[in-house]
Amino acid sequence: MSDIVGERVALSPEVGRAAAERAEFRLLIDGELTGAASGAAFDNHSPATGLLLGSTAAAGERDMLRAIAAARRAFDDTDWSTNRALRRRCLEQLQSALEAEKEDLRTELVAEVGCPTMTTRNAQLDWPLADALRYPTGLIDDFAWERVLDGGGLFGDRNRRTVVQEPVGVVAAICPSNFPIEVVLNKLGPALAAGNTVVLKPDPNTPWNATRIGRLIAERTDIPPGVVNVVATPSNEVAGLLATDPRVDLISFTGSTAVGRTLMRDGADTMKRTFLELGGKSALIVLEDANPVHALQSAVGVCVHAGQACAATSRMLVHRSIFDDMTAAVAAAFAAVPVGDPALPDTLVGPVISAAQKKRVLDACERGVRDGARLIIGGGAVEDLPSHLADGHFVQPTVFASEDPNLALAQEEIFGPVLIVLPFSDDEDAVRIANNSAFGLAGAVLSASAERSMAIARRVRTGAIGVNGGMFYGADAPFGGFKNSGVGRQCGIEGFQQYLETKTIGSRIPRS
Numbered sequence: 464m465s466d467i468v469g470e471r472v473a474l475s476p477e478v479g480r481a482a483a484e485r486a487e488f489r490l491l492i493d494g495e496l497t498g499a500a501s502g503a504a505f506d507n508h509s510p511a512t513g514l515l516l517g518s519t520a521a522a523g524e525r526d527m528l529r530a531i532a533a534a535r536r537a538f539d540d541t542d543w544s545t546n547r548a549l550r551r552r553c554l555e556q557l558q559s560a561l562e563a564e565k566e567d568l569r570t571e572l573v574a575e576v577g578c579p580t581m582t583t584r585n586a587q588l589d590w591p592l593a594d595a596l597r598y599p600t601g602l603i604d605d606f607a608w609e610r611v612l613d614g615g616g617l618f619g620d621r622n623r624r625t626v627v628q629e630p631v632g633v634v635a636a637i638c639p640s641n642f643p644i645e646v647v648l649n650k651l652g653p654a655l656a657a658g659n660t661v662v663l664k665p666d667p668n669t670p671w672n673a674t675r676i677g678r679l680i681a682e683r684t685d686i687p688p689g690v691v692n693v694v695a696t697p698s699n700e701v702a703g704l705l706a707t708d709p710r711v712d713l714i715s716f717t718g719s720t721a722v723g724r725t726l727m728r729d730g731a732d733t734m735k736r737t738f739l740e741l742g743g744k745s746a747l748i749v750l751e752d753a754n755p756v757h758a759l760q761s762a763v764g765v766c767v768h769a770g771q772a773c774a775a776t777s778r779m780l781v782h783r784s785i786f787d788d789m790t791a792a793v794a795a796a797f798a799a800v801p802v803g804d805p806a807l808p809d810t811l812v813g814p815v816i817s818a819a820q821k822k823r824v825l826d827a828c829e830r831g832v833r834d835g836a837r838l839i840i841g842g843g844a845v846e847d848l849p850s851h852l853a854d855g856h857f858v859q860p861t862v863f864a865s866e867d868p869n870l871a872l873a874q875e876e877i878f879g880p881v882l883i884v885l886p887f888s889d890d891e892d893a894v895r896i897a898n899n900s901a902f903g904l905a906g907a908v909l910s911a912s913a914e915r916s917m918a919i920a921r922r923v924r925t926g927a928i929g930v931n932g933g934m935f936y937g938a939d940a941p942f943g944g945f946k947n948s949g950v951g952r953q954c955g956i957e958g959f960q961q962y963l964e965t966k967t968i969g970s971r972i973p974r975s
Contacts, residue, residue: 479514479574483574486675487671488518489520490530491680491692492530492533492692494533496681499521501523503523506518507671509575510576510813510855511805511813511856513856519667521695522698523696523698524704527704531711535660538659551604556684556685557676558600562592568672568675569583572588573805575672576669578768579807579812591649594937595652598954599657611624611626622970623972627966628964630658631713631962633661633662633712634712634715635714635715636661636663638666640666640816641878643673646717650663650715650953651676652938653958653961653962657962663692676693677691706726706730707732708733711735713962714735714736714738716739718741720948723949726739737951739951740943741773741947742878742902742904743775743902744900745776747778748893749909750890750908750910750916750919751784752911753909754911758789758909759796761907762882765777765880767812769858771878773905773948775905776905777876777877778882779793779884790864793862794862797882803857814857815878821856821857823877824877827871828881830872835865836863836864839884840859841881843858845857860880861879861880862883863882890915897925898923898924903925903944904926905926906920908923908931909931909932913931916930925945926942926945939955
């Protein structure tokens with residue numbers, strides 16, 4: 464069913480159809496796999512080929528309100544929130560079901576997300592599948608759900624205070640297109656393990672991974688009806704009901720800062736709790752004694768999945784003494800980056816998610832040139848593609864250089880394979896430039912001196928940072944941002960606690 468290039472399988476129309484044949488098009492509402500009440504559907508296109516893969520049920524207002532009501536009822540009227548043994552069993556069942564369809568998931572992600580196959584071997588699929596559910600499932604037994612404080616009291620009696628952790632209630636989990644399985648599982652895992660119910664709203668560009676999970680929940684687990692609802696919709700108005708409906712207790716959102724602000728404002732009237740993992744403009748700081756090979760490897764990181772990663776280090780800060788040589792080396796590395804068919808095993812740069820996103824990236828590059836940044840390589844659409852990719856959304860790996868860290872190109876998130884290289888004079892200057900950003904999500908520091916690089920890392924105002932190639936990712940490690948990069952943390956104990964409320968109970972113990 465596939466075109467063969469050498470011994471490599473290409474993303475032919477047949478492969479897209481194969482993904483569509485195994486895809487789930489229905490919503491999951493109150494335990495039922497169903498079409499939209501109106502019968503409406505929306506198209507799902509491959510970002511690599513531009514071809515229609517298939518369609519997905521398009522939830523309307525009636526469907527969303529039904530899903531919210533189901534989640535509310537499942538939280539209020541069942542024992543899901545208190546039955547830890549049931550939650551553990553159900554999450555273990557979901558883990559097994561996902562593993563059984565792992566390779567179908569991989570094909571589906573390459574087809575609808577356009578992510579290179581190599582990325583599914585790490586953060587797109589294999590890493591979250593390994594621990595995104597397992598880690599919070601382990602916390603069901605290991606977490607300190609209660610603690611006792613002694614002391615105090617009135618009238619000479621003793622007083623005992625019990626601090627209890629309880630689930631928040633109904634969680635609206637709103638997910639992006641760039642790493643959909645990773646985000647979906649890292650929301651579902653802790654939310655469900657903590658005892659919440661969920662309305663999951665996938666990105667309309669990449670709905671099938673979430674609707675597949677809905678099918679697995681309905682067919683392969685004992686998760687009660689209404690505990691998880693998967694509601695795909697292309698309508699912002701329908702999705703916005705999650706922010707305004709008083710029956711929803713918490714918004715868990717990963718996406719752009721602009722949408723995060725809107726959700727925070729819309730949820731304010733009902734005092735919704737919010738977890739927002741938003742955009743970034745992270746800095747890669749390369750000191751003069753850094754290993755140049757490691758610096759180039761880190762720089763090329765912005766090309767992975769066409770730069771569609773909130774944590775991408777899209778600003779490269781280079782010590783002035785090595786700036787010219789490093790900029791030239793980075794340009795040469797970008798010229799050699801494999802661009803093209805995401806189904807091929809050696810592709811690093813696939814398409815961006817849509818024609819609209821391609822235009823946004825190219826417009827940012829054009830503005831960079833107008834603003835005076837020096838275009839070293841790239842800056843346009845990829846032209847020399849195989850015929851089956853001619854209608855895909857491909858952008859050249861791009862390197863700019865500038866002395867001005869205040870350029871829009873150095874301040875605004877682009878979400879494409881675009882790097883700007885900026886010079887700094889000393890460690891103090893590097894920290895100043897790194898912190899000269901409205902964002903604070905991630906970053907990296909490279910130096911021959913572990914002590915020096917660690918000292919800089921501690922001063923950069925960011926939620927996560929790697930030192931000399933160290934990786935901060937993992938289901939047990941909190942991830943989130945400072946400043947405009949968000950509110951709260953995903954993963955780790957801190958991420959688990961995002962889905963909990965705290966209650967303190969004081970009990971009087973009369974003296975004998």
